Amino acid sequence: MMRIYKKAILPLDFQANGIASGIKKSGKLDLALLYSGIPAKAACQFTSNKIQAAPIRINKKYLKEKRDYQAIIVNSGNANCFTGNRGLRDAEETTQILSKAVGIKKNSVLVASTGIIGKRLPLLKIRNSIPKLVMGLSRYGIDKAKTAILTTDTFAKEITVKFNIGSQIITVCGIAKGAGMIAPNMATMLCFILTDARITQRALSKALGSCVNNSFNCITVDGCQSTNDTIISLANGASRNNLIDTDNKHFNLFLKALNIVCLELAKLIIKDAEGATKFIQIRVEKAKNFTQARHVALNIANSNLFKTAMYGENPNFGRIIAAIGASRVDVGEKDIKMKASPLNKKEIKVAVSIKQGDACATVYTSDLTPEYIKINAEYN
Amino acid sequence: MMRIYKKAILPLDFQANGIASGIKKSGKLDLALLYSGIPAKAACQFTSNKIQAAPIRINKKYLKEKRDYQAIIVNSGNANCFTGNRGLRDAEETTQILSKAVGIKKNSVLVASTGIIGKRLPLLKIRNSIPKLVMGLSRYGIDKAKTAILTTDTFAKEITVKFNIGSQIITVCGIAKGAGMIAPNMATMLCFILTDARITQRALSKALGSCVNNSFNCITVDGCQSTNDTIISLANGASRNNLIDTDNKHFNLFLKALNIVCLELAKLIIKDAEGATKFIQIRVEKAKNFTQARHVALNIANSNLFKTAMYGENPNFGRIIAAIGASRVDVGEKDIKMKASPLNKKEIKVAVSIKQGDACATVYTSDLTPEYIKINAEYN
Numbered sequence: 001m002m003r004i005y006k007k008a009i010l011p012l013d014f015q016a017n018g019i020a021s022g023i024k025k026s027g028k029l030d031l032a033l034l035y036s037g038i039p040a041k042a043a044c045q046f047t048s049n050k051i052q053a054a055p056i057r058i059n060k061k062y063l064k065e066k067r068d069y070q071a072i073i074v075n076s077g078n079a080n081c082f083t084g085n086r087g088l089r090d091a092e093e094t095t096q097i098l099s100k101a102v103g104i105k106k107n108s109v110l111v112a113s114t115g116i117i118g119k120r121l122p123l124l125k126i127r128n129s130i131p132k133l134v135m136g137l138s139r140y141g142i143d144k145a146k147t148a149i150l151t152t153d154t155f156a157k158e159i160t161v162k163f164n165i166g167s168q169i170i171t172v173c174g175i176a177k178g179a180g181m182i183a184p185n186m187a188t189m190l191c192f193i194l195t196d197a198r199i200t201q202r203a204l205s206k207a208l209g210s211c212v213n214n215s216f217n218c219i220t221v222d223g224c225q226s227t228n229d230t231i232i233s234l235a236n237g238a239s240r241n242n243l244i245d246t247d248n249k250h251f252n253l254f255l256k257a258l259n260i261v262c263l264e265l266a267k268l269i270i271k272d273a274e275g276a277t278k279f280i281q282i283r284v285e286k287a288k289n290f291t292q293a294r295h296v297a298l299n300i301a302n303s304n305l306f307k308t309a310m311y312g313e314n315p316n317f318g319r320i321i322a323a324i325g326a327s328r329v330d331v332g333e334k335d336i337k338m339k340a341s342p343l344n345k346k347e348i349k350v351a352v353s354i355k356q357g358d359a360c361a362t363v364y365t366s367d368l369t370p371e372y373i374k375i376n377a378e379y380n
Numbered sequence: 381m382m383r384i385y386k387k388a389i390l391p392l393d394f395q396a397n398g399i400a401s402g403i404k405k406s407g408k409l410d411l412a413l414l415y416s417g418i419p420a421k422a423a424c425q426f427t428s429n430k431i432q433a434a435p436i437r438i439n440k441k442y443l444k445e446k447r448d449y450q451a452i453i454v455n456s457g458n459a460n461c462f463t464g465n466r467g468l469r470d471a472e473e474t475t476q477i478l479s480k481a482v483g484i485k486k487n488s489v490l491v492a493s494t495g496i497i498g499k500r501l502p503l504l505k506i507r508n509s510i511p512k513l514v515m516g517l518s519r520y521g522i523d524k525a526k527t528a529i530l531t532t533d534t535f536a537k538e539i540t541v542k543f544n545i546g547s548q549i550i551t552v553c554g555i556a557k558g559a560g561m562i563a564p565n566m567a568t569m570l571c572f573i574l575t576d577a578r579i580t581q582r583a584l585s586k587a588l589g590s591c592v593n594n595s596f597n598c599i600t601v602d603g604c605q606s607t608n609d610t611i612i613s614l615a616n617g618a619s620r621n622n623l624i625d626t627d628n629k630h631f632n633l634f635l636k637a638l639n640i641v642c643l644e645l646a647k648l649i650i651k652d653a654e655g656a657t658k659f660i661q662i663r664v665e666k667a668k669n670f671t672q673a674r675h676v677a678l679n680i681a682n683s684n685l686f687k688t689a690m691y692g693e694n695p696n697f698g699r700i701i702a703a704i705g706a707s708r709v710d711v712g713e714k715d716i717k718m719k720a721s722p723l724n725k726k727e728i729k730v731a732v733s734i735k736q737g738d739a740c741a742t743v744y745t746s747d748l749t750p751e752y753i754k755i756n757a758e759y760n
Binding site for chain 2: 049050051052079081082084116117118227304305308309311312314316317318319321322324325326327328329330331332333334368369370372373374376377378
């Protein structure tokens with residue numbers, strides 16, 4: 001039985017905090033810390049954009065050491081991307097200042113940044129704020145942390161799933177930011193998943209890969225790919241359950257919980273998409289395989305013409321046909337069947353069948369609106 | 381010496397006409413005829429969208445016969461796409477009614493349609509209008525024809541280039557429609573190029589392929605690919621010049637003239653892009669080859685975030701970086717150099733250098749504006 005809570009509840013032996021360090025001129029919270037009292041396994045996924053932000057490159061360096069990790073430090077308001085060697089040093093120094101302040105091993109701190117691209121990270125502000133950030137760590141600090149990672153988001157994205165392995169209760173808690181795939185200059189999507197599950201490294205990595213494929217890789221706001229997309233999951237084993245591994249029966253339970261967390265956070269990102277008035281689900285059926293189904297669905301979801309039609313509640317389904325054809329999948333017009341729920345509702349479901357096989361995929365997207373343009377024309 | 385005229389002037393032995401057949405409810409011109417008094421070589425390029433409109437499929441059938449051609453009939457207001465076998469019969473019958481009315485060989489008529497996808501072509505209206513269309517053919521009818529092919533365009537796209545081969549004057553005249561790559565449901569871009577040059581089939585095809593690659597394949601409004609994109613060039617040889625072939629010196633002259641025609645029409649389409657307030661030129665330099673340069677330039681040009689930044693005159697160049705990285709070209713951030721002309725002008729030039737080699741490409745695009753959304757939210 002999965003118990004689902006629509007708020008972030010920290011798993012055992014985790015603490016968190018969020019403060020305003022002055023990176024955001026508005027004075028809003030902009031520096032978050034997620035901390036595990038005991039070393040944790042980590043599994044991560046990063047953007048496939050060829051230009052990767054400094055924090056991602058530093059994480060990759062640390063992850064090569066295949067150690068355990070204990071903390072994630074996150075700033076919003078600055079992406080620390082396209083910042084050269086200086087940016088790499090800033091990201092690395094951030095982790096080292098933090099590891100000293102907390103008293104944990106060097107290189108056991110992961111780091112993420114989100115905000116404008118191409119401006120130097122204000123390291124001094126971060127350095128001066130870290131003592132306060134660490135002092136304020138608490139079991140309830142997750143509510144500040146989840147807010148401190150936001151940029152153009154209008155609400156925090158959070159969810160917790162609990163389930164049992166024997167008499168042990170496992171908690172999987174996720175928080176995310178992102179108002180769509182969206183805005184590379186705002187560094188887009190960050191997601192942190194904390195669990196007290198006792199799980200092997202390979203099982204955690206396998207589960208995360210599988211869940212991300214069905215959730216965060218199935219959402220799009222504008223097809224623009226970020227330089228900073230980061231998903232980090234930490235599993236500290238504090239719940240002392242029987243070890244979860246890829247080949248035992250507990251794995252599917254954990255996978256199910258993680259899937260709920262990832263899919264819900266992904267949908268919340270779309271519900272908060274910049275300027276959106278619609279939440280649109282596109283299901284492609286009878287595809288050759290999942291990858292093809294998702295490819296076709298994303299082609300529809302990324303069509304500005306489809307998205308403006310949805311905004312206008314305009315049943316101009318020729319645009320879906322054109323997008324399917326543009327996806328390069330070898331379909332004839334006779335192979336295509338379409339249906340859509342009423343367009344005047346806030347949530348719209350579109351189903352397309354393409355007669356290539358038996359696989360399907362569902363993608364989530366938003367409409368394209370004048371408000372999206374306003375937000376992105378003015379942002380800097 | 382190339383003489384350039386910013387209007388359509390028919391080459392020798394061509395006539396044209398345009399009338400209102402009632403396909404457009406507005407009563408505007410919607411049926412055009414381009415006619416050569418003598419059989420002409422034809423070279424064509426069609427959309428690579430897997431879903432192709434009926435007129436394209438009929439043209440491909442006729443072109444397999446490798447004959448000469450004498451007429452092009454074009455309707456606007458209906459794309460005759462996603463219309464099944466009925467649509468194929470409608471397109472074919474249109475050409476046959478016309479060939480009888482003009483008294484030319486069956487299958488020597490090419491056909492193009494532009495407008496909404498998925499609605500049956502009103503063949504009866506076309507049939508009833510063809511006598512009037514043919515009767516009105518004249519040397520000056522090109523002004524009606526160029527208007528009858530438009531949909532959301534706000535002006536007709538036209539250009540004529542004249543040059544000499546010996547004492548013979550060759551005229552190359554082009555007209556086009558399209559308010560961007562743009563709107564698949566409005567069937568996007570049509571272009572017709574008429575010339576009285578005496579040229580071999582292979583030279584005409586080679587020249588067209590080369591010119592399209594540098595012009596129409598280098599423009600984008602919204603990255604949405606049409607089901608109806610069509611470029612047809614007819615060369616009737618009426619100027620009686622020494623035959624142009626791929627291996628003689630006249631070929632480069634013809635190529636130069638055709639290039640001017642294609643590039644100017646392509647730019648005019650972008651200048652008329654739906655809702656656009658900016659004409660943006662993106663030049664990518666130091667690429668491995670032309671294809672890579674164009675690929676990177678198109679990735680920037682199709683980024684909604686770049687386009688909204690240009691609309692907002694917002695120097696948010698991190699969005700260019702993110703788009704380059706998303707193009708999958710293996711560049712590091714140190715390889716990239718950028719500059720841009722002032723953003724508060726109507727015409728903006730962006731130059732990007734990527735340190736991969738010596739090739740370059742220029743792509744033309746527009747900004748993304750609330751007006752684009754309004755036009756496409758309401759169109760049906």
